[in-house]
Amino acid sequence: MKSFRPTRTGLGCALAGLLTILSALSTGNNLLYILYSQLVALFLISWYFGRRNLRDVRISALDAPGATRGRTASYPLRLVNHGDAARFNLDVRGTAVPRLEAGSARDVSVRLSLPHRGLNRLGDLAVESEFPFALWRHRENASAPVLLAVPEAPRAGLGELESLGETRDGAGGTTGGPGDEFYGARHYDSGDDPRKVNWKLTARTGNVFVNEYRAPGGGRRTVRLAPSRDVELAITAAAAACRAGIEDGAEVRLLTPGREVPYGRGPGHLQKLLEALALVGEGARPREARTASEAPVSAENDAALRWVTRLGGIWVFASLFLIEELNGAPLFALTPLLLAGLWLERRGGPWLSKRAGDAFSTIVLAFGLFADWRLAGVTVATSHLVAYVLLNRSLTEPDGRHGLTFLAHFLAFFLVSGQTISLGYFVFFLGYGAYAATWLAFAHGARWSDRESWRRPVTRLWLASLAAGVVIFLVTPRVEPRGQLNPAAAMGLDRLKTEAPSVAGFTENVALGYFGTVKRSTVKALRVAPYPPPVSPMPIYVRGNAYESFDGHSWTKAPALFLYKNGDRVFRAANGRAWGLRQGPLLRFGPPTGRERAYDITVFPLNTSVIFSVGSLRAVQEDSSVDAFMDHLDSGYFSVPYATGVRYRAYADPDAGAIWPSIIDTQTLHRRFLQLPAGLDRRVNALAQKLAGKSATDADRVWAIRDHLREHYGYSTFARDGRANLEEFLFKTKRGNCEYFATAAAILLRQVGVPTRLVTGFHVSEWNEYGRFYDVRQSQAHAWTEALVNGRWITVDATPGDESLLGTFGDWYNKYVDALEARWYSNVIGYDRFAQRNTFYHVRQDLLRIPSVDRKTLALLAAAGGILWFLWWLAHRKPRDRGLFARAERLCERVGLARAPHVTPLEFARAARARTPALAPLEDLARLHYRDRFGPGLSANERARAESLLQDIGAVVK
């Protein structure tokens, strides 16, 4: 019968999983989903392979002298692995067997006290195992061993014996006891007469022996078990009589109903007599026996576990560096303390005393609650506390509560999972997984000293749980994050939904090098659904803010006074705002052009009031009656910021077209677009003239300058050169992010007399086929230039693709890290419910179009297939076929004939023949198998003969 239950560690991990999934559900954070998937996979793999680990393991009793009923004694048991793979970490009543090879046996001894005289069936004696990760305790007791308990044999007085059914046969001395005939040699006991020492034997063996002499004969006695009402009493009496006889040195014979034990003497014979008595009557029928259970295995690999736990602590501490809000410098400064923990571990102290540790903890906690939370915010304060807990567990004396430390490590890593989106997390995740797997393996009794035996299976199963985790991650349904007012959100785990200063995206502040190294965020910023949807979606520019004034470092817009026409009336724009005119549900900024298209735009919380549109905005429809205005740079704004997000429909002309036609005095604005920063290096002008030199028209100048920038400058999000200004970008570093390119194009064009402005927004290519919309992420935030050519504003994107200018290793490295990061952000971090549905929808659609299947789909299917195959292979792995005879054995197993591991094929064949004469061919087959395996091999004839023998056996078996 198989049974299983979760262990304490398992329950702890289940709770951790619950915490993780709740946090993931409430925040939508995919790294929490990863952690959760891993935990679930670990549970499943642990359960399935733990169950398999006990398959075909049988436990049986070994022949051993029966111990007295009711007294605790050691019983030898044999564990046999009939399976085809090794079994690990088996446990029988506290006796551990670290590894049991396929087909091998191991003898263990358990201390038991048997309640019944005669045969006891130990139904509750089972093989247990917590392999591989100590999350489940599996139990297998398919074969209950049967053990023999002999009756008590009390010492009885001589007078009582006659009444107990003992008769003395024949002549001879009546008593045993001291005499002068040599009886035997035995080990010396204190108090023995030194004259009796057997010196020869003593000298030869090194142990002191004494000779024992008995009175001659000792006589012969017969003990009869009389039929009696109280069988147990009669048996006890007979046992007492047997014992008395043997101790007297007599030859004793036992007569029980239906059985006779012939004359014999000595302690061995007494055992025989008692065993015969044990089997009288009820004793011959195995009775169910419940035996007291011993204490479970103690954790004896404390030292290894301590080391693993400390190393894991360091790893988790290192992962705190991933939290961008935390200041790295103090963390770094604390690292030596952790290493000191390791050093102390080697030295064995002196540790921080318990009292000092507690006092310090109280101070830190108070500081965290009353000061840190207010000063640094909940997120950072919580991280500080976690860092402290890690330090504390590392520096205090080990108290054996490794489970608690492991839990602290989990919580710390959980926090890190919630608070970072960095690609580096993946490395830490793998490391943490390896640490957790090792820790769990140690926690359930794997030993460091025989790591060779369990390292491979545990590694294999860890990889399996990783693979299964990927599948679970992909298919766990994502839901819309619920609620911001929960503990998970309070701890900052929902960071993906909030603005964080370290993450760059769309901004209203354009300053060169403002961000330093740009960290990309996959936060969804917008969703743009063109109406009607395009047949073949192309990348689009989503237009946000625009600027015209550059001071050498940053771009601003100066409010302009201008006249504009809306409807039939002419208005003066105060503060540069041209208000929209309400027409039905629409707010119109000018007359319809006829080329307008509608875009349903959803803006997720962004701290701005810009009206995003594709192309030149003409009208907007928003349900609440908020006013909107446009400025002289063709950007629209709502009158209030929409911090909590907004949905609206924008009508826009996708061909950017003329400057907003409603503005009447456009000429007065032109010079604004030719403004140059004061103190601009002359080389800029020279460069502009050189580039534009031969061009005849403005349009040619624009393309010449754009192409030059695209071809001779490189894109990089890394700020290795500090915050370079425009001149440094143009003449020195020659690499930068999109703002540098947009600025350079704008200024160079202004040098040759082309009016320009800088536009920020998003360059979007991520089309969601399922939802029919573009997904716009913060990482796609972009800046480009618009140039006024022939009275029309045209889009000039001077930013090259990532692949330009890859000369040095650094560039090459950056390129791949960039590409990896982009994948990580869009495929892992940004895998939300829409992406999930889209993925599956895309795969389904693609499969319907076979054979023209997309490469991405193929890759996905191949990966999924690979993972499933790996799991299947693990579950069905078979060791190498041992050839002909193994096939015959498998045939024999069908009729209940199995070869025990210690039996050779020939012995097995003979036994099979003895049982079933028709199986005689097995013997010849065994000989042929021997010749094949141990001898020179088989000739073609012999092989054919073996095959025909195998067929004969198959026929017999059927």
Added chain:
Amino acid sequence: MTPTQLASQPGRRVHRLLEQVQQIFIGKEDVVRLTVVALLAKGHLLIEDVPGIGKTLLGVALARSIQATFHRIQFTSDLLPSDILGVSVLNQSERAFEFRPGPIFSHILLADEINRSTPKTQSALLEAMSELQVTMDGTTRPLPDPFLVLATQNPVEYHGTYPLPEAQLDRFLLRVRIGYPSPEDEKRILQGMDPAERVKELEPILSLSEIRSLQAEAGAVRVSDALLDYAVALAEATRRLPSVKLGLSPRGSLALVRAARAHAFVDGRDYCVPDDFKAVAVPVMAHRLLLDTSLLGVARIAESEGVVEGLLKSLPAPG
């Protein structure tokens, strides 16, 4: 035995030798087989059993079947080394010492009740056995080749005896117990002519030179790696048993492989199989183990054999 296994010429001759000796020594096929194994493996045989069960008969029958000389020494407490090895006597006519070889100078030597003589005499025999030569008066004389000692030890009466210590027992390749014949076999023995008479009529089957070449062939029997692992596992296991004070020495494992080779050869094969190891494991290993027990005599032998049998039942056999 299948015809294929007897195809080889040496295999057939060994088989005939076995058959002939078994006709004289009725009912103890395994003992005869082990004796031939000891002969082919260039080892010696220790028989621990009571008198009167045909040890001499076994020796004589084997000797006659291979044209070998046979001597028997009854060990007594006053036996001297020179009684075994030989003695130099003064030849009056030639006025020189002349070596009179002792009974050890024979191909097959039956050393009866070896535990009755003093350790000094015992060691003289045992040294000669292991070195296959006798050195006396500064002259080294080689013993005949082949040379097989059948020593007997009576485990029942050990009052006034000098049982061989375990270290000395190591010199014997195999230790066997003959035991009484079964009632049917005993009747067969009584029915026929007196075996002691019949043995005189035996015809030689193999010559001594043939025995020597067979010994060489038996030493070349193939043993696969898996079987060597099995032998090592057996030896290892004896060293780990709590009931054994001193496990099998490497010399013991060597002996195990040597005996298994000879056993395979007697069986007509030129490669070993697991059954060969199982067949010789008890005779080779049991007497080499130093048990942690106070038992003596037959019980001690039975216990050590039980230990080896237990190992054979717990270690997985290569298959």
